[in-house]
Amino acid sequence: MTADTPSTDPLVTDVAIVGAGPTALFAAFECSMLKLRCVLVDALAEIGGQCAALYPEKPIYDIPAHPAITGGDLIAALDQQIAPFAIPRLLGQRVETLTGHRGAFALGTSAGTQIRAAAVIIAAGAGAFGPNRPPLDGLDGFEASGAVQYYVRRRTDFAGRRIVIAGGGDSALDWALALKDIAAKIWLVHRRPRFRGAPETLSQIDAACARGEIEKVTPFQLARLHGTDGALSGVELATLEGETRVLDADCLLPFFGLSTDLGPIAGWGLDTHRNTIPVTPSTCESSTPGLFAIGDVATYPGKLKLILQGFSEGAMAAHAIHPIVHPDTALHFEYSTSKGVPGSDH
CATH class of the missing domain: 3.50.50.60 (FAD/NAD(P)-binding domain)
Structure with a gap:
């Protein structure tokens, strides 16, 4: 029923x-x-x-x-x-x-x-x-198209995609490791140089970064989304000092807790x-x-x-x-x- x-x-x-x-x-x-x-x-x-x-x-x-x-x-x-x-x-x-x-x-x-x-x-x-959503302009349109997602239901949905994973806790780290073998590119973005996770997980992240499977981008925060009609073309990042960087990504996974x-x-x-x-x-x-x-x-x-x-x-x-x-x-x-x-x- x-x-x-x-x-x-x-x-x-x-x-x-x-x-x-x-x-x-x-x-x-x-x-x-x-x-x-x-x-x-x-x-x-x-x-x-x-x-x-x-x-x-x-x-x-x-x-x-x-x-x-x-x-x-x-x-x-x-x-x-x-x-x-x-x-x-x-x-x-x-x-x-x-x-x-x-x-x-x-x-x-x-x-x-x-x-x-x-x-x-x-x-x-x-x-x-519900997810804690990042305060970004135009977020609703990218959520509607699936370019921004807060949950991973099927790993295969992200095959061949360029993914920005934002967050410094277990969810961000675990999904970076889980998706690294099928994604075209993974950036792991956090506002601090240090991540919060189990020692074994952090070791696996460091090893994956050394092999070029994951790229850490710190200390940056999400600043702006680039794209039209719900299609994401880039994620703009910024530091507290005003330094900016744009990642040519087509998918954003923000993991900022619930x-x-x-x-x-x-x-x-x-x-x-x-x-x-x-x-x-x-x-x-x-x-x-x-x-x-x-x-x-x-x-x-x-x-x-x-x-x-x-x-x-x-x-x-x-x-x-x-x-x-x-x-x-x-x-x-x-x-x-x-x-x-x-x-x-x-």
């Missing part, structure tokens, strides 16, 4: 999961394993959250049992894992309103869909996110701290009974912002929700090796 097909009748479920990134998908699996009905709601038009939107082809190295897996492949595997449960997905819809209480919540989305749920799991990552906002979630009466939701570590329940938070949006002492920790939080939240939905039924925990997938032929 998408934003194009909102239901006129309330969708009744046990657990409403706000978000559809990796943590949300695994929480949906854990809920389903406990025979809790759930629904996924996300403002993006596809599942995957930041993994799908920001780095579908970028390898992740700290997922258990996967020495390396791309964001896109991780989401595909999580999608396959929940496939047997046929979980409804309300995509392209943002949860605007939340009322009610533990055992009887009512949610309303931007598409007019109404949801009734006994419990809610907020797995909204960093909230609504701006994040909890959006409507901030108005739901929850205790929040710096765009995060404090929770009880053992259950991931927030200050509002029956409302849980997991993944990057959740915070507690000792919290690690790792996908694997979000997976664990999803399992804890699901187990804490079970007595809310089934107060008269004891939960006899069984390992999946003996329990199998409910409804399957295990």
Whole structure:
């Protein structure tokens, strides 16, 4: 179900999961394993959250049992894992309103869909996110044509292109390394001589520069874009002292971080701290009974912002929700090796 097909009748479920990134998908699996009905709601038009939107082809190295897996492949595997449960997905819809209480919540989305749920799991990552855009004249036209992009969805889209990558952090460094073998030219632009990255990454950048695969351009900042009708012909740079340089590029990738906002979630009466939701570590329940938070949006002492920790939080939240939905039924925990997938032929 998408934003194009909102239901006129309330969708009744046990657990409403706000978000559809990796943590949300695994929480949906854990809920389903406990025979809790759930629904996924996300403002993006596809599942995957930041993994799908920001780095579908970028390898992740700290997922258990996967020495390396791309964001896109991780989401595909999580999608396959929940496939047997046929979980409804309300995509392209943002949860605007939340009322009610533990055992009887009512949610309303931007598409007019109404949801009734006994419990809610907020797995909204960093909230609504978007790129920090450079303050350049005429930027909109180059964004519309794809000459300026903030996310790399397919490496092959940049084959043979002359690329300016701007930024001094991990994203800029990682994509410079990932694209150097297929791009015609890569300039790595930063306003300071020193870059911020892991020592191994910085060593790889230095080695690539020594081989002529990447050219560092420091200390310069983006000053102006050259081109007509959305076609980029050059990127003009400037130093604080007024020195300028024009790079004959046809693509600009600015990596200046993301701006994040909890959006409507901030108005739901929850205790929040710096765009995060404090929770009880053992259950991931927030200050509002029956409302849980997991993944990057959740915070507690000792919290690690790792996908694997979000997976664990999803399992804890699901187990804490079970007595809310089934107060008269004891939960006899069984390992999946003996329990199998409910409804399957295990």
